[in-house]
Amino acid sequence: MEAQAVPADRADAPPAPPTPRSVTAVRAAGLLVGLAALVLVALLSVWVGTRGIPFGSTWSVLWRPDGSQASVIIHEYRIPRTLLGLTVGVALGLSGALMQALTRNPLADPGLLGVSLGASTGVVVAIAFLGVGAVLGYVWFAFLGAAIASVLVYLLGSSGRSLATPDRLIVAGAAVTAVLTAFNTAVLFLNPRAFNQFRFWTVGALAGRDLDLLYVILPFVAAGLLVALGLAPSLNALGMGDDVGRALGVNVGRTRALGALAVMLLCGAATAAAGPIGFVGLAVPHVARFVVGPDQRWVLAYSMLIAPVLLIGSDVLGRVLGAPGEIQVGIVTAFLGAPLFIALCRRRKLVML
Template identity: 50%
Template sequence: MTLQTDETRRAAGPQPAARRRPLVLLGIGAAVGVAVILSLALGSRPVSLAEVADGLSAWLEGRTAEGIGAIAVQERIPRTVLALVAGAALGLSGALMQAVTRNPIADPGILGVNTGAALFVVCGIAFLGITSPLQYLGLALVGGTLAAAFVYVVGSLGPGGSTPIKLALAGAATTAALSSLVSAVLLPRIAAMDAFRFWQVGGVAGADWATLGVIAPLLAVAALIALFCAPALNALALGDEVAVGLGVKVGAARLIASAAGVALCAAVTAIAGPIAFVGLMVPHVARMLFGPDQRWILLVSALGGAALLAVSDTIGRLIGYPGEVEAGIITAFVGAPILVLIARRTRMKAL
């Protein structure tokens, strides 16, 4: 136990004070609450806090709200819930992939999961005429899994095995190749392009309870598996040899955590499209605030991802009025400068 503690501290640098963690976590939870209120209150028709309360009360009681403002709130609830769920899933997925690959720039987009899922959904739209969320989900899971497996195999070839740099390069090359295949499938098929072009940007505008019901069971199981993997991921951060000495089955731990990460990302991609940057940025912030302990990183990544996507969706509704800008565009626009600031202040290295 002493060996694990000492090596973890040497590898990760200074630890944040343990007594500050509950306060910071409370602040993140409050940020999620604020994001929910903003998502319900702001949009094409801003509503008051009293109307937000009326709309929520009516929804909880299972009745139709009275008043235009309260009705607007009630109609925004599925969208807000999807933004929270999708953001949490993407944050968790990014944290898992960074931990498994020990690569600080790993995320579902960079490792090809988003594009693999998108390719299979496009093929389903173009060749099979799929229209239901369940069909989208099945194809996205298959495509995301195959893309992730391909990137890992290619990144593991040659001396040194699957290094962070090799995985990133393999993921970038795979993403570029799959993106070109998506374009090749869509360009001759106008109808498929019309069905796909709004989905590919990434957003939560089409949320409804039926859609949420399709992905909720898978996301719940994958999230529980992710949290269960936290102790094994902490051991993997010390190196494979130390992890084996601590009794961790390295191959099984990587496989299970990777499967959970792919499932989280693919499920969200199937319903909301390929939303970029959440899984890349949020785990970095979690690591800066809470140190290298994956139990904290996974929890905070889920909360932070939920808040980020909900706020991004709200911003998109405001700046695009009377239309809207999709949340996937906002996350990339907001996230890029934040990641630059993190990179300037933090030495980027393998986890």
Template identity: 50%
Template sequence: MPAVVTSRRRRLSGLLLLTVLLGCATLASIALGSRAIPLPAVFDAVTCPAGFPLSCPADGSAAQVVRELRLPRTGLALVTGLALGMAGALIQGYTRNPLADAGLLGINAGAAFLAALSIHLFALTATTQYIWFAFAGALIAGIVVFGVSSIGGGKASPLSLVLAGAAVTAFLQAMTNIVVLLDQNALNTVRYWVVGDIAGHDAAVFWQVLPFLAVGTASALAAAPGLNLLGLGDDVARGLGVNIARSRALGLAAVVLLAGAATAAVGPLAFLGLIVPHLARSITGPDYRWLLPYSGLLGAITLLIADTAGRLVARPGEIQAGITLAALGAPFFILLVRRRKLVSL
């Protein structure tokens, strides 16, 4: 019992520390960029009412930068990083594949295909317009993968999920290539979207994806106890009273909501859903009741740091967050493959 209490306290302390780090990363994201804004001016811009510059000591242009650009960007990075971190942990657990991320279910390919198709058919130009098509594509791809993997045996096993996801992804990527070759506008938009970036999105995008991310987060946390038992094997979990199909469907629905909404908003951010769960697992162990919150917080911190770093290293321009994450994630991926201890689930 003392060991259990000590472990729980250690994990709670870790969550508190990550929350503090998330707050620091959030402040850095708001204050730093091509134009550095002092923290007092950031505080004034956030707390003073918009439209009353005389009542605030902050400079008007600084307040405008904070309110209209950096606050929406930081909020979007926070929620999408949290979503992709949790989705990565879930998909690794359900597929029993330590090198898996949310793209394994065809979510990225589905979002890209319907986004490109909508741009081609309806001449859409704004993110707030084609984001719904991208999200629908991610949902449809996830449902198709789950349905195809259930054909035959009547259940979506880890191996069948991987195989179905690979097949659906290859097909959708081929369809996307056809669309972008036919339409230069679709090519330009998809080419930018597929890199993965937080910049250029206003607050409307944040509010569009927030309800889906909230439902996905609640579903993920509800699926955690069942996923712990599924890790013991389907037969053991069934003997302990777990409804295998319902538990797996709940978790995969959470993956589709979290990764689908995040990918539709900011594009497929490489390595985030892969490396973050391994970092969290090295702290919490295999218990998904703790692993999911840790993965979410670490995902948000990682994305905020990557986005802020991309703004700082190329002033007055910036490097997209997807490129920064790839540069940070590639060495970790190599380490992940070479070290058996990290790969084990």
């Protein structure tokens, strides 16, 4: 007598793999959680400061300004600071994810193409040779320096008959960074007045900025964001190699050129507005990939949310830890970002993207 068939739904049967629809639903839910976290840290940024304001008063004047001292503090200082942190965070997170995807290097950050050093050089020139003393005056020179450095790196990386491969871009970026570092150091050592002004900008801060600065950088960030998100499908194809990307119909040279343009727009605007802020663009894409995997469409989307949460949260933490003064956000992100990045490296082996 033949044995009866074993039912397929027994307890020891392997679980069915998740369907693409369920994976997408989980990732979309994660975006909603990230959005909720961003709203929470934004509210904390408006509420918490060197001057204590009760939460009830903060909530009231947030929606109904009444001209009181609390209303002035919130609307003229804390809200612009929070909005700037949101914009800079989005720019740094996107540029970091884009930089790592373009170079297929998990240790790449937006400064790898010389963007940050280019912006710093523009500020040094503005202070030392042109006598510019206001942050709103720095921003145009910083952005111009970032643009020139990015174009120079790309031209060096694509010189000759070869395309701008990741290795060539990295080497060109390292060379330009070394030259700009030497130039900045020489100028600042020979000009103590310029060094004294530059050191306040270079630490990385959101304090002391107003809405006029946000209005200046917002068009550049918006343009970079649109370019970056439009490149996501092509970046997925390039992640399997240039040859596979070409076989799938991707124009490799055009994709890298547009990617470099987006990095320049995003990182250049962020650095011009807030100064060099480290570890955000490096660590955040790793957190995003840890959550959603290598799909660049989701990595870019998650990086846009995680980076401002980290940046604004670090800014709030700096106000709490430094009370009655404050610790600049660039210092706090370094202390938070470095251990976070080390923990991610220890949890799983980093591989080429």
